[in-house]
Amino acid sequence: MAEIERESMEYDVVIVGAGPAGLSAAIRLKQLDADLNVVVLEKGSEVGAHILSGAVLDPVGLDALMPDWREKGAPITTEVTEDRFMVLGPQGSLKIPTWPMPPLLNNHGNYIVSMGNVCRWMAEQAEALGVEIFPGMSCSELVYGENGEVKGVVAGEFGISKDGTKGAGYEPGMELHGKYVFLAEGVRGSLSKMAIAQYGLDAASDVQKYGLGMKEIWEVKPENHKLGQVTHTMGWPLGSNAGGGSFMYHAENNQVYLGFVVHLNYTNPHVFPYMEFQRFKHHPEIAKVLEGGKRVAYGARAITEGGFQSMPKACFPGGAMLGCSVGLVNVPRIKGNHNAMLSGKAAAEHAYAAIQEGRSGDELTGYDKELRDGPVGEDLKKVRNVKPMWSKYGLTASLVGGGVDMWAATILGRPLFGTISHGKTDAEATEPAKRHKPIDYPRPDGKISFDRLTNVSFSGTNHEEDQPTHLKLKDADLPTHVHLPKFAGPSQRYCPAGVYEFVKAEDGSDKFQINGQNCVHCKTCDIKDPLQNIVWTVPQGGDGPNYPNM
The missing domain is CATH 3.30.9.90 (D-Amino Acid Oxidase; Chain A, domain 2)
Structure with a gap:
């Protein structure tokens, strides 16, 4: 929809995503210069609505960002x-x-927390510093400048009807432009995918x-x-x-x-x-x-879960990717929030320095270097072989070999086994159904275990029905012609919300049905589909789960 005319607003830094990475970046920018114009755009109905994490929080990231977080009343007490x-x-x-x-x-020294509530508190701190935060604003496109750099995003487009036409209440959204654009969308973010493809950011990284x-x-x-x-x-x-x-x-x-x-x-x-x-x-x-x-x-x-060797280049002309958009989870520790915060802080500091020098729209290469050579990189380098060992050699080898490797990294400063490659993508790993036996799962008892649709009702998920589905098929025939006969229709199982199912049409043929209203925005379909036929895109702002304190 390039022909659509939109109003634009200018900021110093535009941040997509109000998670720990995006909010840390916003807070740090305003700490460095109270006069910087910083905006955070969040697709959830409120800050925290789409945040889901374990979570045991290592406070190292928050300590670096706001050493007085305890005095400020952060919801981090257990x-x-x-x-x-x-x-x-x-x-x-x-x-x-x-x-x-x-x-x-x-x-x-770590804390059991609700990261949704931690992010709500961080948003309060950011707004107190003058950061503008707009929830319910899905960002659907990157906006490019004259030299091919990212100069902004399209946010807040509403009212496209199910048939793809503009409804009576159509709003074209706005272009929000920044000297730099930070993508802090979380795992497999749609804009991050665009940036990675546009600039080849994963050319030198493992899958x-x-x-x-x-x-x-x-x-x-x-x-x-x-x-x-x-x-x-x-x-x-x-x-x-x-x-x-x-x-x-x-x-x-x-x-x-x-x-x-x-x-x-x-x-x-x-x-x-x-x-x-x-x-x-x-x-x-x-x-x-x-x-x-x-x-x-x-x-x-x-x-x-790819770790250090799977990190794409974290900067691109006009911006940077933060947190899980880069993939900063320490798998053995089951922790990534501390690294997300550290990445946001680092990106903010490099953007601030660039703006002070009168720069804009260029690559923050210093940020990418700090991410790899600084505290985040050091955290991830030590554990980089645990996941590929587990994948290739099994649980026992991972426990023993991974433990030895982590000890070597701790004592000697480098893993014993160098860097082990992951090999195939998760989609490519899926084998034809005929090579495997079906698995008989016991029925949920309704007391300790529950069926999917009942559980989804406890996620607060809601999508406006009169809009195109945000789950796109590259080829509408593949599900019934290939996925079902060759792979036994895995989408009906790998989705944790029951979005996909195969039903019988009136003529007895198989029909692929997408129940987009159930989607909890986990992105599994975008990752695991064997032929990469499903593309996850953002629905209109405010749709999706409404997690109270995940």
Whole structure:
């Protein structure tokens, strides 16, 4: 829609995404110069509505950004009191002692938090400094300048009808221009994908890898609650079907944050990540905590797992990518929020220096260098072989070999095994269904385990129905002609919200149905589709999940 005339607004820095990375950048810019014009655009209905994370927060990022966060009343109060690591079997468990583990896996001094609430608090701090924050503003396009640089984004387009025409209440949105544009959209952001493709930012990096993280919040009986306890598990029920594991964090108010991560490089298209999560909750170690309690929230999101070797170039002409847009999760630690904050702070400092020099629209190469050589890079370099070891050699090899490798990196300053490549993308890893047996999953009992659609109702998800689906097919025939016969229709299983299903048409033929209203914006379909036929794009602003305190 290049012919559409839009009004424009000028800023010093335009930031897409009000997560920990984007808000850290906004805060740091205003700390450096109160007169800078900074805007943050958030597609969720409010700040925090689309934030989902475990989360155990390493405060190193916040310490660097706002050393007085405690005095300012940050909602970060539940310090970790106990670390537990377990390998699960079908009925029993093996507790792994923490003393032989590298120090970087120790959660001493970290906090169990709701990152949604942390981001809401950070937004308050940013607004107090003069940052403009606009929620409900989806950013659908990059705007390019005369020299091919990114000079802004299109935000706030509303009112396109389901048939693609402009409805009666159509609003074209605005172009927001900046000397620099920061993309802090989270995992697999649509604008970040455009920037990576436009400028070849991933030309020198390994393939990116992903996991699907699903989370429920439970209110449990007081006698089952242990404030500050952190539990991580591996093994059952995934076994050899897929890599992954779980977390269980005991937060305040008798709440437990329960999560399950499935690595998306699994080969068997019959794997049903959501049902693996539901089955996991019936393990005696988990069920004894949940029994008598109630689930109060559900959500899901993809997680970047490629690590240091998969980081694309983080700067491009006119801007930079921050946080999970680059892929800064430390997989063994199951942490990325601290690195997201550090990336936002670093990007802000380099943009500020450039603006002071009268620059704009160029590449912030110093930011990319700091990301790799500074605290973020040091955090990720030490653990860069754990994920590819797990993918290639299995759980046991990852525990032993990965542990040795991390110890070597801690003591010697470099991993023992150099840098191991990931190999295939997660989409390419999917094998034809005929090579694998279907998996029989037990039916949810409605007390501890639940069907997908019931759980999605606990995510607060809502989409305006009279708009084109934001889930695009490159080829409308591939789902029924290839995906179903060759791969047994994996989209009906890998989606944690029941968006995709195969139904019978009146003539008895198979029909691919997209229930876009259910989408929780996890991006798994954009990642795992075997032929990369599904493209996730932003719906109109304010749509999607409305997480209260994920």
